[in-house]
Amino acid sequence: MAYAKLFIGRRVRELRDASNATQSAFAERLGISTSYLNQIENNQRPVSAAVLLALAEKFQVDIASIGGSDADRLLSALRETFADPVFGGLTPGVQELKLIAQNAPSFAHAVIACHQAYRRNSEQLASFDDQLVRNNAVSEPTPYEEVRDFFHFVDNYIDELDRAAEQLAETLRLAEVEAGTALSQHLEDHHKVRLARAGNGERVVRFFDASARVLYLNPYSPASTRSFQMAFQIGALDQQAQIDAIIERARFRTAEASEICRIGLLNYFAGALMLPYRPFLIAAKELRHDLHLLAVRFGASLEQVAHRLSTLQRSRLKGVPVFFARIDRAGNITKRHSASKLQFARYGAACPLWNAHQAFETPGRMICQLAETPDGVRYLSIATEVTKVEGGFASPHRRYAIALGCEISYAGDFIYADRLDFTNGSAFEPIGVSCRICERLDCTQRAIPPLKSKIRVDHNRRSGLPYTIC
Known part of the structure; x- marks a missing residue:
């Protein structure tokens, strides 16, 4: 199994600055050359296991938390942002986006905020064009x-x-x-x-x-x-x-x-x-x-427990990195968080093939799913329906589905995985994050075409979808 190279230049540079050390002095404490440290800080070379251990020993760095979950979340948000056709052929590559997320997180947040403002303006223009001049708050995010x-x-x-x-x-x-x-x-x-x-x-x-x-x-x-x-x-x-x-x-x-x-x-x-x-x-x-x-x-x-599992992110004492979501019957995600690589869509509904939707069909049961996202990452997903009642028969019954899951490498920590066959590749259902950014071309459950793709309509031929994605 190939492990991803770890580029943590910004973290190392922040640690050196906090120590008020020059590159030469900091490199000496780590037992490496000044030129190697300079390359690490500029993300020109990945950090080695020896350097990681030296950081943990000399500067009490938590190795378990240094993998860059913040950068992963930023990278996911940036990729979805740049999937918008408004960027045309100027879309940066994954490596460029990684460098931005790792080295310039404030810039990344600013780009995401600008795109959010653009989308809100576009949606307002489409729906309330005659009111746009009077509405001074359309460019701001909602509370x-x-x-x-x-x-x-x-x-x-x-x-x-x-x-x-x-x-x-x-x-x-x-x-x-x-x-x-x-x-x-x-x-x-x-x-x-x-x-x-x-x-x-x-x-x-x-x-x-x-x-x-x-x-x-x-x-x-x-x-x-x-x-x-x-x-x-x-x-x-x-x-x-x-x-x-x-x-x-x-x-x-x-x-x-x-x-x-x-x-x-x-x-x-x-x-x-x-x-x-x-x-x-x-x-x-x-x-x-x-x-x-x-x-x-x-x-x-059950909801309190599932939500709490998603918050176990204390430094040096982390729990299994899980994702958690609460979904209503219309498919709206009313609560969401992911400490895993799976990041929920910021716009649009969740994938209809995700087992969270199936939970409404079988109240009281735990629905287990092995799933694979378009980037090839595999997950264990657990979903169940919950009903909230604050009175008797005539009182409103609020129904939700809650979903909890983890990357497949952690599935052995969950009792729900005991009867599932991880070795069978066909057991993993192909799911996406949201139709608007999903790269799968052959999904018959697709609601809308992906933003970055063109479609072709053949009036003499009809398959699962009324169009072909190019």
Whole structure:
């Protein structure tokens, strides 16, 4: 098996700058020549195993985290951006894009932001041409897009909140007692907040009356949801200063984005409190990522467990790099994160051949799929349908599919892979990221032609598609 060469010039240069060392002094500490170090820093030569070990020994660099997951995500976003026909024949090659993602990430983010603004302008022009002059905000990302990208590019891991939640979980001994009882007791003892049942006529999951110091919870919500909402409220009371600092550093464009991010950060804290990092990581390995067993052990829902698995990105203590998504029945991806090479489309719906859609057809079952993307990377994907009910028979039932997966090299860590045959190449279903950028020419489930391709229509011949992709 051929391993990819590792170009980490920017990381090495940042490490040298942080040490206030010249190239000569830094090279001497690594045991290499100054010219070799110069070539590494300029990504003219890959870093060797010996240099990696020297970085780990002399500068406490985490080898496991140096593979460049941030650059992988940027590269995926750049490739999708440059797939737009607006760039014509000026599309850079993969190696050029890799150099940009590795050496000039700020420039890469700027290009992606410019393309987003262009797309929004184009869509507005197509739909609201007569209103364009009066609409001054069409070139700006929506608040939800801003927040989505914030979590995406911090690897869906917020260290200060994660560690604070883990410490509080240990103080409350959540691993030994019933979570709801411990959390409600903490609210009462430390914040003088008492719990009450929300009224039968109110469709609320949580309502906090700050003046009366009362937290109202929906009595018909599952225990895992009530515990999560208590953890959310604890975060709002305990972590306000920390969250304010994180939002300040993010420099969002609008107040709306800041407030949406605040909700996301509080949700993050709540998940980290219910599923504290080290105990949860240990249990995930021990139970081989069995979602049901993990949910029972920690008093959590399947969605909470699956989402938490995608956040295990702490330096020197990472979990299996997984992707996670929540999809509604219309195919909209309402939650997404990938610590693997699989990156979700920023525009358009997900591939119809992905097993996440099949989950709606078989409620209550875990659907397992071996899949291969057009770049040749193979994955294990697990999907199941979840239903959220906040009342009785007449109450709305929200249905989602959640999907979790990993690259096939990690599949042995999942109990769901035990009955699958990885050695059979035909067992891997060809899936894409999104029809608009998928390179497959022979997919009969294709919704639209790929952006970079031309089509030919033969009125005398019809196959699975009414056109042929050239």
